[in-house]
Amino acid sequence: EAQVTQNPRYLITVTGKKLTVTCSQNMNHEYMSWYRQDPGLGLRQIYYSMNVEVTDKGDVPEGYKVSRKEKRNFPLILESPSPNQTSLYFCASSLLFGINTGELFFGEGSRLTVL
Amino acid sequence: QQQVKQSPQSLIVQKGGISIINCAYENTAFDYFPWYQQFPGKGPALLIAIRPDVSEKKEGRFTISFNKSAKQFSLHIMDSQPGDSATYFCAASATLNFGNEKLTFGTGTRLTIIP
Numbered sequence A: 001e002a003q004v005t006q007n008p009r010y011l012i013t014v015t016g017k018k019l020t021v022t023c024s025q026n027m028n029h030e031y032m033s034w035y036r037q038d039p040g041l042g043l044r045q046i047y048y049s050m051n052v053e054v055t056d057k058g059d060v061p062e063g064y065k066v067s068r069k070e071k072r073n074f075p076l077i078l079e080s081p082s083p084n085q086t087s088l089y090f091c092a093s094s095l096l097f098g099i100n101t102g103e104l105f106f107g108e109g110s111r112l113t114v115l
Numbered sequence B: 001q002q003q004v005k006q007s008p009q010s011l012i013v014q015k016g017g018i019s020i021i022n023c024a025y026e027n028t029a030f031d032y033f034p035w036y037q038q039f040p041g042k043g044p045a046l047l048i049a050i051r052p053d054v055s056e057k058k059e060g061r062f063t064i065s066f067n068k069s070a071k072q073f074s075l076h077i078m079d080s081q082p083g084d085s086a087t088y089f090c091a092a093s094a095t096l097n098f099g100n101e102k103l104t105f106g107t108g109t110r111l112t113i114i115p
Helices: none
Strands: A004-007 A010-013 A019-025 A031-038 A042-051 A054-057 A076-078 A087-094 A110-114 B004-007 B010-014 B019-025 B033-038 B045-050 B056-059 B062-067 B072-077 B086-095 B101-105 B109-114
Touching: A004 A087, A010 A019, A019 A031, A019 A087, A019 A110, A042 B101, B004 B086, B010 B019, B019 B086, B019 B109, B033 B062, B045 B056, B045 B062, B045 B072, B072 B086
Parallel strands: A010 A110, B010 B109
Antiparallel strands: A004 A019, A019 A076, A031 A042, A031 A087, A042 A054, A087 A110, B004 B019, B019 B072, B033 B045, B033 B086, B056 B062, B062 B072, B086 B101, B086 B109
16 A cells, blocks of 8 residues: 555654654655644645755754655654644655656654653 | 735535635746645645646536636635535645755645534
8 A cells, every 4th residue: 555654643752852753655756755734834844855865954944854865764853852843743755746746645644742 | 934825714614515715825936736635633635736727627526716817726615515524725836946846835724514
């Protein structure tokens, strides 16, 4: 089954404790991206990756890191989480965006609470 | 700066009625306008999309109307059903340098269809 898998789905942590949210896709997609969803603000892009070893900042990258060492994986790293990073996070993937823009496939989300 | 403005924030429609959600954009370079549907506890999923070379696209009960001169596009759901109750996001993207793209989402509309 074609899917984007995120882990963990739910996490409660404390300020300053490093954490990683993993994302994996099995569709051989070049493009992957992380979004955060907050009430009244919609989906905002954190980072995206056009391919292995190619990453770029989205609209709200502060406090986050990403890496793309393999095509299928795109982990989101919070080095020192703060309460304002409490949010619902989505990973998404697609065939390479370009002139023939394709569909974004989303994971089921990771709800993070930072105390 | 919000590049895609979506309204209303929430909408209640009676079963069988027409649901209308509106979006406006400012960036004239946008050339792809998808709508995503999100059910509670799930990630968003592509519902329907349009490019600016057409003014309307219809798929079943869902229609996108596009007004290039006004820089507005809207989603119409005909014969709305309780199963359509979800959050709807409009989005837009532009082909940037060498085919790179970033999808910008609206803030979302929570649609509730009442019997």
